[in-house]
Amino acid sequence: MPIDLVALSTCTRCDLSLTRQRVVIGSGPASPALLVLGEAPGRSEDEGGEPFIGRSGQLLFRLLGEVGITRAECFVTNVVKCRPPNNRTPSAHELETCRPWLRAQLDDVRPRVVLALGNTAARSVFGYQQGIGLTHGRVTQLDSGPGLATYHPAAALRGGAAVLELMRADLQIVKSLVELP
Ligand code: URA
Numbered sequence: 001m002p003i004d005l006v007a008l009s010t011c012t013r014c015d016l017s018l019t020r021q022r023v024v025i026g027s028g029p030a031s032p033a034l035l036v037l038g039e040a041p042g043r044s045e046d047e048g049g050e051p052f053i054g055r056s057g058q059l060l061f062r063l064l065g066e067v068g069i070t071r072a073e074c075f076v077t078n079v080v081k082c083r084p085p086n087n088r089t090p091s092a093h094e095l096e097t098c099r100p101w102l103r104a105q106l107d108d109v110r111p112r113v114v115l116a117l118g119n120t121a122a123r124s125v126f127g128y129q130q131g132i133g134l135t136h137g138r139v140t141q142l143d144s145g146p147g148l149a150t151y152h153p154a155a156a157l158r159g160g161a162a163v164l165e166l167m168r169a170d171l172q173i174v175k176s177l178v179e180l181p
Pocket of ligand 1: 040
């Protein structure tokens, strides 16, 4: 069943609806090469209504551009669709209440490859128990096809060159998955 965008954009299933400016649904083509999954909208996204339009997004799409993947080819969304106050990590309850929206999106969008950014996204979509330091770059099969996790670009903005190089290596794997026949 197609996702009910009106219901999603007016969702009040958790208290993030009390503090958000907008529900950041996500956007991109149907059947994209890549679905990019972040944690939750930040301030810029809450104001602008689109995921990854702030500093993290600029870095992310520069790195994807280095392996020849453009934003136009990606469906971009987050595990949690509303901004947590002060950008705190979403609570277990918020993750649970928002989960059906992500599941519906994945069913609807049918991406060739899924790229999860950071611990929250990697745990939500791949069910990893270990942290991103141990799970990044590991190819995992989902119902929709292959996927992998890498660091969140905010970690690269904080962590500098070492994290950037790990992300670059992971994105090379993403590129090879996208190019599989
Ligand atoms: N960080 C995220 O995880 N998602 C966004 O959309 C922006 C920043």
